[in-house]
Amino acid sequence: MQLIFSKRILRYWRPLPVILCFSLLGVSAVSVGAVVNGMDVPTFIASLNTKTVTVADLQQGKLKPVVLIDVRSPEEYAEDHIPQSLLVPLTDIEAGFGVKRIRAVAQEQAKSAQTQPTVVLYCTSGMRSVKAYQRLEKTGLNIVVLSGGIKAWRKVVPAQSASNTVSFNY
The missing domain is CATH 3.40.250.10 (Rhodanese-like domain)
Known part of the structure; x- marks a missing residue:
């Protein structure tokens, strides 16, 4: 029972690191775009x-x-x-x-x-x-x-x- 419960949880949490990496990449891209264009982030967006x-x-x-x-x-x-x-x-x-x-x-x-x-x-x-x-x-x-x-x-x-x-x- 414990093993089945762990596999279910793992199945849902496994994509989390990938999602976090893409989110971080997106935020970084927006921040770099703002700096390159000489703007703050809200103005750049x-x-x-x-x-x-x-x-x-x-x-x-x-x-x-x-x-x-x-x-x-x-x-x-x-x-x-x-x-x-x-x-x-x-x-x-x-x-x-x-x-x-x-x-x-x-x-x-x-x-x-x-x-x-x-x-x-x-x-x-x-x-x-x-x-x-x-x-x-x-x-x-x-x-x-x-x-x-x-x-x-x-x-x-x-x-x-x-x-x-x-x-x-x-």
Whole structure:
């Protein structure tokens, strides 16, 4: 009787080490992904469901009309920003009045373009843009995040030539 009882228990517990190994592997992969992308784990997980756009997509004019929103700090914006972008810091979006400003700008753009614009959020590399996206996704606006942020932009458009030699169709 004791032997039969032990075999039954063992049959149920045998897969446990395998399940634990796969779970640990999954958690490790998410943690490494977050570190590589310069994000905390919750933001990285949220970024997996975030709509993104590449610099090449903007360059090719795939998202006309576009409203570029820089969600970094005023100091970072003053140091460098994408031409024709508007500064709406993440702190303003989190406080609520940044959401109203973005909505107003998008509505104004929609009136002149006769179609709803795509609001492209960007920061340095993506973390703040994803947080802003989370706040804005329920507004009904067409929101996307610039993949790689201004770092990706500057790989294609160097700062000294941004205003005079490269034109984008946005």
